Amino acid sequence: MEVTRTPVGATPADAAADLKIRQYDAQRMLRGDMSDEELEEYVRSRVLTTTLDQALTWARSNAIFPATFGLACCAIEMITLVGSRLDIARIGSEAMRASPRQADLLILSGRVSIKMAPIIRRIYDQMLEPKWTIAMGACSSSMGVFNNYAIVPADKFLPVDVHVPGCPPRPEAVMYGVLKLRDQIQQKPDLGWRARYDAGSTIEVLGTEGVPNGGGSITTTRTHVGPGRPAPAPTPEIAPGLVLPPTATPSA
């Protein structure tokens, strides 16, 4: 993106003269008095051109709304992010959304127990595309200091975009993680791994009719968005009368 600016005059008199010239140019342009080359030059100096895609990613990356979602100790440090010291509002992420439908980012702030994992997956599935995930802290990335029967790492049931290490990570580290995510959205929207792991969003659909709760045959179809993703696989035939499963099944 290239921005061209007309230099502002050094003195107020210069600036006033400059303004006069620009007004005159604009009038001529509107009257249709400008010739081809002159018109070209005029448009180049006045108009910012970009692709729609770039404009979209720029807007997206500067307004990442995190879901209000705290799990454990890390959540306390996550809340510090909105405090005045770090003030995540500087990068447009202060609007914590209580509903997953309005959120773009899920910060997994803390340990994820086996009982909680399906619920988190369900919240993630309820978020609208495009969506991102940050695994905050050692627990949600690698089970942390506990590493026992009760905890699952987030990678097992969710596609995670950024891992922030620490126990708990400093708020600065989380901020850095959000900035990393912003870069990722802006510059390289697709790192390729989502496609590699076939980790798009999921739509969960129940299979056979008549069997209570779908009889265990949950079909998962995936939608792929963004460039460079393979076309979606043909959707299997769906029985009429769809019911949402009571809990989403984590796909390993």
Place this chain on the structure above:
Amino acid sequence: MTAPTDTTGKGPSDYRKLEESVTLSPVANPSGLGQSEELLTINMGPHHPATHGVLRLLVTLDGEIVRDLRPLIGYLHTGIEKTCEDKPYWKVVPLVERMDYLAYYFNAMAYVHSVEELVGIEVPKRAQYLRVIHMELNRIMSHLFWFGTSCLDIGAMSLLWYSLRERETILDLFESASGQRVHTRYFQIGGVIEDIPGGGWVDRCRAFVKELPTRVAQFRDLIYANEIALQRLKGVGIVDSQRLLDLGVTGPLLRASGVEWDLRKAQPYSSYDDFEFGVPLGAVGDNFDRMAVRLAEMEESAKIIEQALDGLPEGPVIVDDRKVALPPRHELATSMEALIHHFKLVTEGFRVAPGERYSAIEGPRGELGCFVKADGSSKPARVHIRDSSFVNLQAIADMCRGGYIADLIATLAMLDPILGGIDR
């Protein structure tokens, strides 16, 4: 609630059955309700911005009135108590710290206090004072965080920023004393890991405790002059003190209903009897009293810190017993014996003769007890924490029954449950 799909073919698990057996039958026909009126049972949580964590509540509503309420817990179960059995005594400290994550110094203190009593260690006076300073700073920190988030729940958003600002000052003190903001692992069995740093730590701490009463007064001004906040708090969620005692509720919740019970006074530990401080009590036991008691407690904590800084004795900060405490770093280069002790402690830890011990301290949410059972090996046979939030949560139904659902949020906030401590 329907059971999720059974993919194993073994039928629902015992836990699942237990969860499904949760019934709301006692309120199926509450008195005063005609047959034409209907009760509505809704689910709140585990993902809800006002449940202070991953708490799930089954709320039975009659219009807007809460008829019954059941907390369902376990969404943050981390298996900490079980993992503690796998670690030598001194390596358990970082695990227990992570239970109630707003009271990490207290968790560590409850545990090391139990082990110290089990082994029979006399902690040096300076270490006791340093512990008191840090615990009281932690109490203020916990109350500040509670205050900010609770005010957020009743719609007063700006107080979150004010309380977070004060909290950051405390976290800076923690960080310069121990290297970490949260989960500091500062308390060790036998004392504290290091002396507080020079370079103005004491001055900064003094400046903070001097400033704090002004801040608390500002908080009071913002709440006590706010008609909306007062209406949300006054006369809401009253439970009489006898019922609270029956339920085992402790801490500010109990004191708000007028019972003077504070373990720092009733059963002094870690030199608390050296300090002059008051125990703030409430009169009615409504949500307003709960808030007022905690705000006053912050001021009392500031007084304790000031006295502890004034009277801070000189001396070692950890016991000189090489069997339980690591030798100082500089000795490792010169003394073979120190090296052996160090090696022994780091690889195996120290052994504790068979026995068991329960000891309790006053945490920010009430009695925080720790039970440790030793079987003669270097690892505890059982570590159990009596977490105050877990016991206090029992009272939530009594507090909310008959009130509006909007008051449920305020009452839950005033209960101050920390799910990390409840589920462990």
